[in-house]
Amino acid sequence: MNTSPEVKQTVLLRWSLWNNMAALCKVISRTRFAVRFSPTRVLRSSFSSSEAPGSDPPAPNKPRSGFAAAFDQQSELRREAESSSAGSSVSSLGKDESFASLLRRSPLIQMGPAKDKVVVGRIFHVVQDDLYIDFGVKFHCVCRRPDDGERLQRGTRVRLRLQDMELTSRFLGASTDTTLLEAQAVLLGPVEGKGGPGASEPGLIEPQSQD
Amino acid sequence: MEVRMRSLLTFQTSMAARALAKGLCGLRPSRAVSVGYTCAGHQYTTAASIKPPQPQAEDVTEQLVNQSLEKPDFFRVSELISLKELFDARVHLGHKKGCRHRLMEPYLYGSRLDQDIIDLDQTVQHLQQALNFTAHVAYRGGIILFVSRRRQFGHLIENTARDCGEYAHTRYWQGGLLTNANVQYGVGVRLPDLIIFLSTLNNVFQQHVGIRDAAKMNIPTVGLVDSNCNPSLLTYPVPGNDDTPASMELYCRLFKMTINRAKDKRRQMELLQGLSPPSTPSL
Numbered sequence: 001m002n003t004s005p006e007v008k009q010t011v012l013l014r015w016s017l018w019n020n021m022a023a024l025c026k027v028i029s030r031t032r033f034a035v036r037f038s039p040t041r042v043l044r045s046s047f048s049s050s051e052a053p054g055s056d057p058p059a060p061n062k063p064r065s066g067f068a069a070a071f072d073q074q075s076e077l078r079r080e081a082e083s084s085s086a087g088s089s090v091s092s093l094g095k096d097e098s099f100a101s102l103l104r105r106s107p108l109i110q111m112g113p114a115k116d117k118v119v120v121g122r123i124f125h126v127v128q129d130d131l132y133i134d135f136g137v138k139f140h141c142v143c144r145r146p147d148d149g150e151r152l153q154r155g156t157r158v159r160l161r162l163q164d165m166e167l168t169s170r171f172l173g174a175s176t177d178t179t180l181l182e183a184q185a186v187l188l189g190p191v192e193g194k195g196g197p198g199a200s201e202p203g204l205i206e207p208q209s210q211d
Numbered sequence: 212m213e214v215r216m217r218s219l220l221t222f223q224t225s226m227a228a229r230a231l232a233k234g235l236c237g238l239r240p241s242r243a244v245s246v247g248y249t250c251a252g253h254q255y256t257t258a259a260s261i262k263p264p265q266p267q268a269e270d271v272t273e274q275l276v277n278q279s280l281e282k283p284d285f286f287r288v289s290e291l292i293s294l295k296e297l298f299d300a301r302v303h304l305g306h307k308k309g310c311r312h313r314l315m316e317p318y319l320y321g322s323r324l325d326q327d328i329i330d331l332d333q334t335v336q337h338l339q340q341a342l343n344f345t346a347h348v349a350y351r352g353g354i355i356l357f358v359s360r361r362r363q364f365g366h367l368i369e370n371t372a373r374d375c376g377e378y379a380h381t382r383y384w385q386g387g388l389l390t391n392a393n394v395q396y397g398v399g400v401r402l403p404d405l406i407i408f409l410s411t412l413n414n415v416f417q418q419h420v421g422i423r424d425a426a427k428m429n430i431p432t433v434g435l436v437d438s439n440c441n442p443s444l445l446t447y448p449v450p451g452n453d454d455t456p457a458s459m460e461l462y463c464r465l466f467k468m469t470i471n472r473a474k475d476k477r478r479q480m481e482l483l484q485g486l487s488p489p490s491t492p493s494l
Contacts, residue, residue, distance in 0.1 A: 099320070099331045102298050113324055124456075138304040138326075138455055165326060168307045176439065177309035178416075181454060 108137060114162045120191055123156050133158060133185070139166055143187040152190060160185040271484045278480070279350055286350070286473055288342040291465055294331055297338075300461040302451040303329045305438030315438050318450035327438040329450050341433045341447040342469045345405060348431075349377075349473035353404030356380055357466075358421050361410045364459045368409055371463040375470040378403065380421075389424040408434035408445070409462060410453045435462060 064072065103109055111117055121135030131152060134140045141160065145152060152158065167180040279285045297303070305311075305319065305327030320330035348355060357372045357379040359365065365381035372379035380388075385395070392400045406425050411434050413419055418441055425432045426444045434445035435453045442448035452458045 097295070099294060099298070099303070102295070103303065103320075103328065106298075108304075109323060134456075136301075138301060138306075138452060166307050168309055170309055176312075176416075177307060179306060179310050179439075 114165045117162045118188070119160050119162060119185075121158055121160050121185075123152060123154055123158060126152075126154050131158075131187070133160065133187075135160060135162075135183075135185070137165055137183065139181060139183045141183040141185040143185065146187060146189075149187075157191040159188040159191055161188055275477070275480050275484065276351060279347060284339075284343065286343065286346040286469070286476060288346055288469055288472075289339050291342065291468055292335055292338055294335055296461065297331055297334060297451075300452075300457045301455045302334060302458045302461070303331050304452050304455070305329050310439040312439050312441055314441055314443055315436065315450065318436075318442070319438060329438060329452070334450050337447065337449045338451070338465070341449050342465060344431070344447055345407070345433060345466060346469045346473035348405045349375075349470045350477050352477070354378065354401065355405045355407060355470065356403035357407050357409060358384075358419065359409040360384070360413050360419060361453070361459075362414075364409065364456070367456075367459060367463055371467050375467045376474070377470060384420050386420065389421070389428050389430070402428060403430060406430055406432045407466060408432060409459065411436055411440045411445070 111119075119135045121133040121141070123131050124134050124140070125132035129145045131143050131145055131149075132140050133143060143160075163184040163186065165183050167182055167184055168177040170177045303320070305315075308322050308325045308327060311319075311327055315327075318329060318333055320328045322328065345355065355377040357368050357377065359368050359381050361381075368381050369379045387395055389402060392402060406421060408419060408422065411419050411422060416439070422432060422434065422444050431446040432444070433447040433449065434440075434442070436442040436445070436448045436450050437453045438450075440453075442450070451462070
């Protein structure tokens with residue numbers, strides 16, 4: 001009973017498509033779901049949906065699907081991120097954000113698994129040949145100074161390839177892991193080009209795109 | 212004498228009537244005893260001219276203390292804490308899942324790729340309670356001791372303690388420091404009234420001895436517990452990250468601001484009550 005008017009709609013639509021666009025509009029206006037829409041949108045929807053196009057009538061202000069929806073969402077996110085970083089409105093935006101949303105949008109969570117990700121860190125302590133580099137997570141990493149690394153001093157920003165966020169291991173007979181309180185990363189070299197975005201950062205250091 | 216007291220008290224703006232009543236009440240028992248009365252264990256001889264401010268001071272001190280207990284957030288420490296600030300200082304990051312202590316599981320938000328995430332909503336509540344308690348202890352002139360065995364932050368903690376006029380112990384903890392204090396440091400040593408542990412672990416991943424000793428000596432403790440720490444013996448545990456310099460600096464700053472705020476408030480209230488020599492009351 002429910003399918004027969006829809007089947008009838010489908011047949012009618014498909015028949016009218018081959019003939020005339022004006023006739024198509026008249027047919028559609030006589031059906032139960034009489035909604036105003038442009039003929040072009042009707043064409044698109046009837047091509048895309050195979051069964052029961054009438055049950056889901058597209059309207060001009062309906063949220064788009066597929067690529068269009070993804071593009072809208074991403075541009076909105078980018079606009080929000082730009083406004084929050086440019087305006088530095090910690091007081092207005094920060095108070096309203098919950099911990100869950102802060103966590104979800106943090107670079108650490110967005111980065112995913114740490115294996116082989118390239119990040120930017122900052123050297124905060126130097127002991128002869130050992131460089132202590134902080135890159136915005138819980139622990140720092142310690143890297144050996146490369147042979148041509150005379151310009152790597154305290155405060156230099158460097159690129160790292162992460163291996164592990166925290167070096168832990170469960171030894172035989174222990175009840176909990178033993179942790180070294182360090183991360184492990186491979187030093188790739190100093191950041192080229194002075195004055196990158198957010199050069200003086202006390203907070204999180206953004207990960208770069210994977211090479 | 213009474214006339215002089217009354218004229219003194221009329222300088223005060225809001226406390227005039229109450230202080231006058233207190234003054235009269237204080238004067239009455241002293242008039243009954245003319246020579247030699249005890250006050251707080253000391254013997255005083257009174258001539259007629261020395262009207263003692265001591266019983267009055269005791270009443271006023273008690274009144275100051277009772278006033279601080281009227282409101283739940285008398286020192287407004289909740290203004291000092293913000294979730295965004297805690298988040299930016301990476302307080303929510305915990306250790307790996309294998310290092311987790313069983314008793315820390317209620318304080319964890321979850322685990323992401325094997326790394327524990329501490330629930331900052333709970334941290335904000337616990338931190339507010341801890342800061343409120345610290346402020347009340349500082350308001351009453353208690354001795355606060357900062358303890359941590361992390362060598363990376365020892366200098367920072369000692370500077371924090373010096374800046375707020377309290378004490379710090381970031382070196383080797385002798386076994387009988389609290390429990391055997393009368394023998395080790397002489398008779399009548401005053402023990403701290405509050406111990407703040409900015410890291411509850413020793414370097415060998417044993418719990419700091421001071422937590423157990425403070426519990427034995429009935430000393431309240433505030434402790435920063437990471438996901439691999441044991442929060443059970445602490446009076447006010449605060450779940451949070453204790454390994455990153457950013458979070459430690461934030462905590463030190465918060466404790467310093469709280470203690471300074473409480474001490475300033477005490478000085479202000481004392482001036483209002485007229486305990487110190489009459490100067491322009493700070494409002």
